[in-house]
Amino acid sequence: MGPEADLARIAHDPDRPEFHFLAPHNWMNDPNGPIFWKGEYHLFYQMNPHAAVWGDMHWGHAVSADMVHWRHLPIALAPTPHGHDSEGCFTGSTVVSGGRPTIIYTGVQNAPAEQATIRDGANKLRETQLLAVAEDDSLLRWKKEAEPVIAAPPPGMNVTGFRDPCPWREAGAWYLGIGSGERGKGGCVLLYRSEDLRHWEYLHRLAEGEPSGRAETNPVESGEMWECPDVFTIGKKHCLLYSTEGKVIWTTGDYDDQAHRYTVMRSGILDHGSYYAPKSFLAPGGRRILWGWITESRPDAEFSRAGWAGATSLPRVLSIGAEGQLEMRPAVELETLRGAADQISVKPGAPFRRNLDSLRQELTLHIPPLRRSAVTTRLRMNGSAKWELTVDVPGNTVRCGQIEFALPGQPWPRPELRIFLDGSIVEAFLGGREAITSRVYGLRPGQCELEIEVAGDRAITIDLWPLNPISQDRLTS
Numbered sequence: 001m002g003p004e005a006d007l008a009r010i011a012h013d014p015d016r017p018e019f020h021f022l023a024p025h026n027w028m029n030d031p032n033g034p035i036f037w038k039g040e041y042h043l044f045y046q047m048n049p050h051a052a053v054w055g056d057m058h059w060g061h062a063v064s065a066d067m068v069h070w071r072h073l074p075i076a077l078a079p080t081p082h083g084h085d086s087e088g089c090f091t092g093s094t095v096v097s098g099g100r101p102t103i104i105y106t107g108v109q110n111a112p113a114e115q116a117t118i119r120d121g122a123n124k125l126r127e128t129q130l131l132a133v134a135e136d137d138s139l140l141r142w143k144k145e146a147e148p149v150i151a152a153p154p155p156g157m158n159v160t161g162f163r164d165p166c167p168w169r170e171a172g173a174w175y176l177g178i179g180s181g182e183r184g185k186g187g188c189v190l191l192y193r194s195e196d197l198r199h200w201e202y203l204h205r206l207a208e209g210e211p212s213g214r215a216e217t218n219p220v221e222s223g224e225m226w227e228c229p230d231v232f233t234i235g236k237k238h239c240l241l242y243s244t245e246g247k248v249i250w251t252t253g254d255y256d257d258q259a260h261r262y263t264v265m266r267s268g269i270l271d272h273g274s275y276y277a278p279k280s281f282l283a284p285g286g287r288r289i290l291w292g293w294i295t296e297s298r299p300d301a302e303f304s305r306a307g308w309a310g311a312t313s314l315p316r317v318l319s320i321g322a323e324g325q326l327e328m329r330p331a332v333e334l335e336t337l338r339g340a341a342d343q344i345s346v347k348p349g350a351p352f353r354r355n356l357d358s359l360r361q362e363l364t365l366h367i368p369p370l371r372r373s374a375v376t377t378r379l380r381m382n383g384s385a386k387w388e389l390t391v392d393v394p395g396n397t398v399r400c401g402q403i404e405f406a407l408p409g410q411p412w413p414r415p416e417l418r419i420f421l422d423g424s425i426v427e428a429f430l431g432g433r434e435a436i437t438s439r440v441y442g443l444r445p446g447q448c449e450l451e452i453e454v455a456g457d458r459a460i461t462i463d464l465w466p467l468n469p470i471s472q473d474r475l476t477s
């Protein structure tokens, strides 16, 4: 199907979200190199311009004044035939160096087995770290440097992968984390230092996991390869995120700025659902904002047929609690999408039911501290539940389909459950601490019923808002 027919069909696909950021069509995955530059938010992302399946990675590009409404821009990075990124421009970051935004990313090219850093059963690829410098202030034109700035992993290491560079500035120098790992040892983040972003000295492992004891052909599946490290500070506190085994792990810890060693003190799962490879940036005013890739949970053939796959999570503002727990909340800018508010009270034994005439909804369920209740929120189609989330305070558990985890410890920074429904995405935030992103295909406006049930001794107050779409045609721009 040609791109125009594809776009016309996508514009009427009720599964397609209407206020999350998506590629105009085809496949998207990791958010890349977010940056606030000259008064605008730029978001780059992994995308395949030719099909709605992973492959031939390019950097898509969009710009926004508010992190909510977007304008698509031309592709920022494309593979260079016969170059170090001939097989794909993988994930990376954007920094400002010498007054110019500069992308550092991983290029992949076919290579003989002894040079390959990706040997996952399907591919033999060599990964190197590459630079591209912005040639204009709209970040439309990028000049790639021909040779890698890091051409090979540290000598003597037989890595499971070598990608997704994450740089930061510290005491007048550049530092860089690269996702990696070793078979039988576990995933790790390799630490490098540079004066100029071009000449890098390898220091040591910044952080490392444990051997998983499992041998998978693809080391990401056994936790022996950590992807997409993200290293940053919030105030004086240090944080490292990484992705492996289909999950994103958050850690907070102690960083020794003399020895450049990081010790994990607390850790957890950043999102219990369909969420991977997030990337953060510093917004004006000091907020640390995180974008993540919302993955598909339906079979490849189905999303390929739909003509689009993947979405970007809502912007999440990160903070770190007194005891080192990662906290997050949806950015306040999202409130500009709200329509007329409605407030209801749901009593035990008297479920609330509403037919949804649109699949763009926000709900906040107020769950006061230590209230002994269990609250279930459900989406039904033709009488049967398609999605269900239970916050069971007396049972100390949260359940969502097959997913179950312990209720976050009280007091919660936000005593509420916030739920965003957008087409086939449900993004939920509990207590300001836990997140669960679900994919729910086949919901239809006018036929989808919202049901909220309370067990316990007291009623619960709920705020509801219909949300406006960010574009008229589901194509985001």
Ligand code: DQQ
Binding pocket: 029, 030, 046, 057, 090, 091, 106, 163, 164, 227, 228, 276, 277
């Ligand atoms: N996706 C990119 C890699 C990264 C992976 C390739 C994580 O750079 O490790 O599309 O989803």
